C-alpha cells in the first residue's frame with residue numbers, strides 16, 4: 001500500500017498518544033455495545049488495546065510495527081458478518097468523535113481499515 005501522505009495521518013491523530021487515547025475509548029465501547037460484546041467475552045482488554053494501537057499507528061504511517069496475528073488468522077473462526085463489521089466501524093466513529101479526531105483524519109484511517117473486511121468478514 002502506498003503512503004502518499006507520509007506520516008500526515010499519524011500527526012493528525014496526535015501521534016501514538018493520540019491513537020492510544022482513541023483505542024482506550026474504543027475498546028470499552030466494543031465490550032459494552034450489545035452488537036459487538038459477545039465477540040469479546042474472555043478477550044484480554046489490555047492486550048487488544050495495545051495491539052490495536054500498534055496496528056493503527058502503523059496504518060497511519062507512524063513508527064510502529066504491528067506484531068500480532070494476521071487479520072485473517074485473528075478473525076476467521078469468529079463468524080463475523082458484514083453487519084458486525086459495520087457495527088465496529090460505527091463504534092470506532094463514536095470513539096473518534098469523543099476524542100475530537102478531525103473529520104478528514106477519521107476518514108483517512110477508515111480508508112486504511114475498510115479493505116481489511118476481506119480478511120475479517122467470514123459469515
Ligand code: HEM
Pocket residue numbers: 036039040043044047048051052055068069070074075078080084085086088113114116117120
Ligand atoms: C477493520 C476492522 C478490524 C481491525 C483493524 C481489527 C483488529 C484486530 C487486532 C489487531 C486484533 C488483535 C490480534 C492479536 O492479538 O493477535 C483483533 C482481535 C480480535 N478482533 Fe478484530 N479487528 C477488526 C474487526 C473486528 C470485528 C468486526 C470484530 C467482531 C465484531 C472483531 C473481533 C475481534 C476479536 C474477538 C478479537 C480477539 C481474538 C482472539 O483473541 O482470539 N474484530 N482485531
